[in-house]
Amino acid sequence: MLLAPSLIFLLASHSLLPGVSADVISDLSGKGFTVSYPGASNYTTASQPFNFRYAYKPAVITYPTTIDQVSQIVKVAKADGYNVVARSGGHSYVANGLGGKNGSIVIDMQNFTRRAMQCQM
Ligand SMILES: Cc1cc2nc3c(=O)[nH]c(=O)nc-3n(C[C@H](O)[C@H](O)[C@H](O)COP(=O)(O)OP(=O)(O)OC[C@H]3O[C@@H](n4cnc5c(N)ncnc54)[C@H](O)[C@@H]3O)c2cc1C
Ligand SMILES: *[C@@H]1O[C@H](CO)[C@@H](O)[C@H](O)[C@H]1NC(C)=O
Ligand SMILES: *[C@@H]1O[C@H](CO)[C@@H](O)[C@H](O)[C@H]1NC(C)=O
Numbered sequence: 001m002l003l004a005p006s007l008i009f010l011l012a013s014h015s016l017l018p019g020v021s022a023d024v025i026s027d028l029s030g031k032g033f034t035v036s037y038p039g040a041s042n043y044t045t046a047s048q049p050f051n052f053r054y055a056y057k058p059a060v061i062t063y064p065t066t067i068d069q070v071s072q073i074v075k076v077a078k079a080d081g082y083n084v085v086a087r088s089g090g091h092s093y094v095a096n097g098l099g100g101k102n103g104s105i106v107i108d109m110q111n112f113t114r115r116a117m118q119c120q121m
């Protein structure tokens, strides 16, 4: 079978797990999010579990920095049919920060570093 070069590129660049659509990656990238996904060179590190007994494979890992960005990611996930899960330290014994199963969208909180405090006078 002959594949068009662009299709070969797509397959090579997104050698995705079954059920991971390229749409969700482009939907998130299109909104300016830094993402990691199966096939990307940074995915092995980004998806590494703390406990290697539970090595689930997320569909996409995202790194929002604001509440609004979290909201946008949840909306894209819902529109594209994915479960979302937050990851903080990533030390859950059963890898719940990776979704506790394959194919979730992980919202990694590592760059969610701004804080605001309202003081009552
Ligand atoms: C070897 C080992 C020993 C442990 N010993 C103990 C122990 O003695 N006592 C104990 O209590 N626990 C223990 N744990 C469990 C671990 O400490 C807890 O699961 C802890 O809550 C992990 O925190 P985390 O920030 O790494 O969470 P993550 O692994 O990132 O996430 C854990 C869960 O919290 C959710 N979550 C994370 N961040 C957010 C957020 N911002 N908003 C909403 N939901 C969020 C995730 O979606 C996930 O379901 C142990 C784990 C391991 C691997
Ligand atoms: C991971 O690699 C992909 C492909 O090179 C890149 O687009 C993306 O920005 C990287 N993600 C992170 C979190 O560095
Ligand atoms: C999750 O995906 C990995 C990689 O494709 C696979 O080896 C593993 O069996 C899957 N786990 C489950 C529970 O489906």
Ligand SMILES: *[C@@H]1O[C@H](CO)[C@@H](O)[C@H](O)[C@H]1NC(C)=O
Pocket (backbone or CB within 6 Å): 034, 063, 111
């Ligand atoms: C997290 O923030 C730092 C500092 O702004 C930035 O250099 C880094 O690329 C961000 N990481 C991700 C995964 O977006």
